[in-house]
Amino acid sequence: MYSAATGKPHVLIVNASARNEGSVSRELVRELLANLEASRGPLSVTHRDLAKGIDFVSQAWIAANFTDxxxxxxxxxxxxxxxxLLVQELMDAQILIVGVPVYNFGIPAALKAWIDMVARARKTFRYTSNGPEGLLTGKKAYLVVASGGVPVDSPVDFATPYLRHALRFIGITDVEVIAAEQINSRGSAAMEAARSQISNLLSSETTPALAAGVS
Ligand SMILES: Cc1cc2nc3c(=O)[nH]c(=O)nc-3n(C[C@H](O)[C@H](O)[C@H](O)COP(=O)(O)O)c2cc1C
Structure with a gap:
């Protein structure tokens, strides 16, 4: 999707780190965005900072959601x-970038709450005779994952596989992972590895919708 207001490809950035200062995932999200702009041209961007708060599912929310x-x-x-609003932000985006710190082997609670808010029957997925069908097709997602000790996509990483699955459930199947993993022991080597992943990804990947200039 192109922003009707700007005519530029539209990016939604969801940051989940509770830290503003010293956040590895936020820093790499910034670098990814700068690299995307350098390689693809100007983008319009919506920032959703989950550290500023997010609603949680409640009894009243469930009752409302289950009412036509x-x-x-x-x-x-x-x-x-x-x-x-959160669903609309996601629908409007052609590219989704999520900053994902690993907290206690999984995703931060605020990011789980965001998933709960955007997984909406009849809006972002629906049940069919063939099972669930994701409705947010045609998008590209980047997960920028930062971990202290856990190797990303290892058996003790419950964040990255979960997010891939949750995004697939709502139709977002084209998902790339950029990992700054095991920062506690690897330090700057972990950052450099993530930066290399960004540059390799952007030089190798073809994004048909972006390349063709269609939504
Ligand atoms: C509450 C909390 C829990 C954490 N749990 C884990 C964990 O289970 N596994 C891990 O590898 N790192 C864990 N870490 C380390 C973070 O993943 C690491 O510091 C990462 O850089 C956080 O992302 P950020 O720098 O963007 O804030 C945890 C950090 C915090 C603050």
Whole structure:
């Protein structure tokens, strides 16, 4: 999708680190965006910073979500307003970049809450006779994963495989992982490895929608 307002490819950046200072994932997300702009030209960007807060699923939220849109009362629309906004941000984006610190072998609670807010039946997925079908097709996603000790995609990494699965569930199947892994022991080597992944990815990958200039 191209931003109607700007005509540029649209990127949604979701940052999940609780840190603003010294965050490895935020730094690499910035570098990825700069590299994307350098290789693809100007982009329009929406920032969703989960450290600033996010709604959690509640009894009222579930009841509203399970009520047909046409039957929702005013309170139920209000209950879902934040979730609707987050879904819209995702729908509007052609490229999704997620900054993912590994916390206790999984994703930060705020990022799980974001997944809960954007996994919406009839909006981002639906059930068919063939099983669930993701509705957000045609997007590219980059997961920028930072870990202290856990090797990314190892048996004790429950963050990266989970996110790949959750994104696939809503239709986002083209997912690249950039990993700054085991920073505690590898330090700057982990950062350099992630930077190499960024440059290798952007030089090798073809993004048909971007290349062709179509949404
Ligand atoms: C609450 C918390 C839990 C963490 N749990 C893990 C963990 O289970 N495995 C791991 O490899 N690193 C863990 N770490 C280290 C972070 O993944 C690492 O510091 C990473 O750089 C955090 O991302 P950030 O720099 O973008 O904030 C944890 C850090 C915090 C703050």
């Amino acid at each position: 849109d046409a039957d929702r009362d005013e309170n139920q629309h209000k209950e879902l307003a934040n979730s609707d």
